[in-house]
Amino acid sequence: MKPILIIQTGHTFPEIAAAHGDFDDMVYRALNGKQRKTRVVDVSRAAALPAPSNCAAAVITGSHDMVSDKADWSERTARWLSQAHGHGLPLFGLCYGHQLLAHALGGEAGDNPNGLEIGTQTIERLPACDDDPLFAPLGSRFPAHTVHRQSALKLPPQAVLLCRNPHEAHHAFRLGKHTWGVQFHPEFSAGVMSGYLRRHHGRQHAEPAQNTPEAAALLQRFASYVSSLQAV
Incomplete structure (x- = not known):
């Protein structure tokens, strides 16, 4: 199977x-990685991406960088994502990855006018989720962890808005x-x-956040959706 x-x-x-692993480790665990074939490519350190045809799907991690800085490695990755989307490769962007997808596919990323959003926030599920294979099972409102100063300010043309909250107008989309x-x-x-709350607010956030x-x-x-596509 392709990774x-x-x-x-x-x-x-x-x-x-040190305590929880790096961004790639977090994604691996979230994909139920022990049962999935995965491959990590660190584009932030200029690693080359494979041809989309050699992959089953791609997940784009978060970052402490800003999409609007348009670093060379980030712009190269954006071009790859545009190619991969055109190829029909399943893609899932997280935070920076979400913004980079929007930028790559005709939208815009930049500073959120509401500033930093950090902590466990309530996200609103929109009716467009009803027929979405990933988002349909979500409740009308659900908690999710957030930490970002930038956002997908403008979604790509034809994108479907799936989730939002008062701070962030574009918490999830599908294209x-x-x-x-x-x-x-x-x-x-x-x-x-x-850990992020302690970084931003100090020791008063020493207790674990909610699940x-x-x-x-x-x-x-x-990951299950990708496996179903491979089985066809």
């Missing part, structure tokens, strides 16, 4: 990586049959979220 490609666009803080982006972090555990099982299930459903 699910994990496109690593950055690295978490050292103390979080075509199987390209998805989410601004929140389904791959984050409560421990990871607590987010509905959001966490999205990546495992994505």
